[in-house]
Structure formats: C-alpha cells, structure tokens
Amino acid sequence: MIHFVLLISRQGKVRLTKWYSPYPQKERTKVIRELSGLILTRGPKLCNFVEWRGFKVVYRRYASLYFCMCINQDDNELEILEIIHHYVEILDRYFGSVCELDLIFNFHKAYYILDELLIAGELQESSKKTVARHIAAQDSLVETAKEQASSLSNIIAEATK
Template sequence: MIHFVILNNRQGKVRLTKWYSTYSQKERSKVIRELTGIILSRGPKLCNFVEWRGLKVVYKRYAGLYFSMCIDQDDNELETLDIIHHYVEMLDRYFLNVCELDLIYNFHKAYYILDELLLAGELQESSRRTIARLVAAQDSLVETAREQASLLGDLVKQAM
C-alpha cells in the first residue's frame, strides 16, 4: 500500500501531496521536512529507496522535481518506481512535457490524474489510454460547466 505521495522541487518546496494514511497536520509537516532533507541530501548515484520509520520511501527525480512514494516494508520497490514513472508519463502526455509551473498553476489536474491512477493507496488503473480518456471527459465536463455558468451570468445581467 502507498501511504503518501510527495512531489517537491530541488529547493525542497512541496508542489503536491496526497495522503492515503491518517496523519495529523503536525505529523504531515514533520514527515515532509524529514523526508525532504533525506532525499535532497542523497547523491544522484545512490539507489532510489530509503528505509524510514519501518516503511520504505521510493523516489525518483525527473528534471527539477522529486516524486516520492512511501510504501510498506514488504511492498515491491520496482513496482512503485514503475507507478511513479507511469504518473510522470501521464503528466507529460497531458501537459505536453510537464514542468514545475504546470503543477503549480494546474495542481487540480495533477491531483485528478493521480486520483485516476491510485485509489486508496493502491494502483487503480494501469492503462494510459483509459486515464487519458477519463481526464479528457473531465475536462469537457468542466468546460461545459464554465459555458453554462457564463450563460447564466449573462442572463442574470440582462434581467437586472
């Protein structure tokens, strides 16, 4: 099971977090500080697995972002690396070469893609095509809602 997902940049700023296990806000802050320090201090030639508090943290650096997932001690690290890679590929496909600014300004899309990929800390959907189709359907629903809200706003203005 994946306990949490953390995306941060090389300076240690958190860009996205998703928690699948219960942590208080104070504990979340402590976990983020602790893991960010551990991961950022590791050399690029070291392995991408860290044992931490009886769990394993699997991370991978893509450009200027670190994608980290915390898993149980007996879970497969390589499968988790594959899930991270799968998520990055989906972000790349959606944002056409994802960068940190895409995650800052469109964080809700990054969360939606992650939610389509993982459910309660487990891999939900492995098909890139299915995830892309679901995200496109969500985008069309959002666009339809915006158009309807705009029309409703125009009708209210005319009525006044």
C-alpha cells in the same frame, strides 16, 4: 500499499501531497521536513530507495521534481518506480512535457490524475489511454459548466438592465 505521495522541488518546496494513511497535521509537517532533508541531500548515484521509520520511501527525480512514495517494508520497490514513471508519463501526455509550473498552476489537475491512477494507496488504472479518456471527459464537463455559467450570467445581466 502506498502510505503517501510527495512531490518535492530541488529547493525543498512541496508541490503535491496525497496521504492514504491517517497522519495528524503536525506529523505530516514533520514527515515532509524529514524526508525532504533526507532525499535532497542524497547523491545522484545512490539508489532510489530509503529505509525510513520502518517503511521504505521510493523516489525518482524528473527534471527539478522528486516524486516520492512511502510503502511498506515488504512491498516491491520496482513496482512503485513503475507507478511513479507511469504517473509522470500521464502528466507528460496531458500537459505536453510537464514542468514544475504546470503542477503549481494546475495542481487540481495533477491531483485528479493521481486520483484516477491510485485509490486508497493501490494502483487503480494501468492504462494511460483510459486515464486520458477520463481526464478529457472531466475537462469537457468543466468547459460545459463554464459555458452554462457564462450564458446564465449573460441572461441575468440582460434582465437587470
């Protein structure tokens, strides 16, 4: 089971967090500070697994972002690396070569994609095409709602003249 997902920049800024196990806010802050210090100081030639507080943290660096997932001791690290890579591939497909700014300005999309991929800390969907279809359907719903809101505001503006 995945306990939480963190996306951290090389400067130590948190870009995305998703918690699947209950942690109080103080503990979350402490966890983020501890793990960012631990992971950012590791050399690039070291393995991508860290034992931490009775758990394993699996991370992978893509460009300027570290994608980290905390799992149980007996879970498969290579499977988690594949999940991380799968998430990055879907982000790349959606944003067209995803970068840190995409995640900053479209964080809601990054969360939505993660929610399509994982539920309660377990892999939900392994098909990139299915996830892309769900995201496209949600985008079209948002566009339809924006058009309806725009036409409604135009009707209201005309009526108040």
